[in-house]
Amino acid sequence: MPTKKQRRRHQKARRHEYEYVYVDDEGNEVEVDPAEIRAARDERREAKPQTASGKSPARTGARKTIEPPSWRRAARRAAIFGPLLVVAMMLFNHKLPLAQQIAPAIFLLAFFIPFSYFTDSLAYRMYRKRVERRGSTNSR
Numbered sequence: 001m002p003t004k005k006q007r008r009r010h011q012k013a014r015r016h017e018y019e020y021v022y023v024d025d026e027g028n029e030v031e032v033d034p035a036e037i038r039a040a041r042d043e044r045r046e047a048k049p050q051t052a053s054g055k056s057p058a059r060t061g062a063r064k065t066i067e068p069p070s071w072r073r074a075a076r077r078a079a080i081f082g083p084l085l086v087v088a089m090m091l092f093n094h095k096l097p098l099a100q101q102i103a104p105a106i107f108l109l110a111f112f113i114p115f116s117y118f119t120d121s122l123a124y125r126m127y128r129k130r131v132e133r134r135g136s137t138n139s140r
Contacts, residue, residue, distance in 0.1 A: 073120065
């Protein structure tokens with residue numbers, strides 16, 4: 001549905017009268033017959049693909065299905081994020097001994113894995129609700 005601003009622009013564009021002209025071989029501006037304009041517009045309309053119901057086709061972009069949450073995926077994410085966190089802790093705490101540099105990173109990763117699983121489960125639940133809602137509206 002167009003926004004209020006888009007509707008106003010469209011109405012303004014329809015209010016103004018435009019003269020359709022083309023330049024011939026000699027450089028003169030020649031007015032175009034309104035019947036030619038209508039014919040060209042009708043051809044463009046007919047060229048658009050339509051479904052059986054007469055409406056233009058819906059978006060055909062395939063949506064990515066969200067997989068159920070798994071601890072393996074959460075651990076894999078932590079394996080990617082972990083080394084980055086360790087390096088960051090080493091850079092920020094460069095004056096401390098190595099064990100004290102790495103310990104906070106391991107502690108944060110211990111919280112990151114369950115939090116990542118929880119986030120995946122929320123996203124999956126929302127996805128399932130959306131799919132069920134879409135399925136129930138289509139069956140009406």
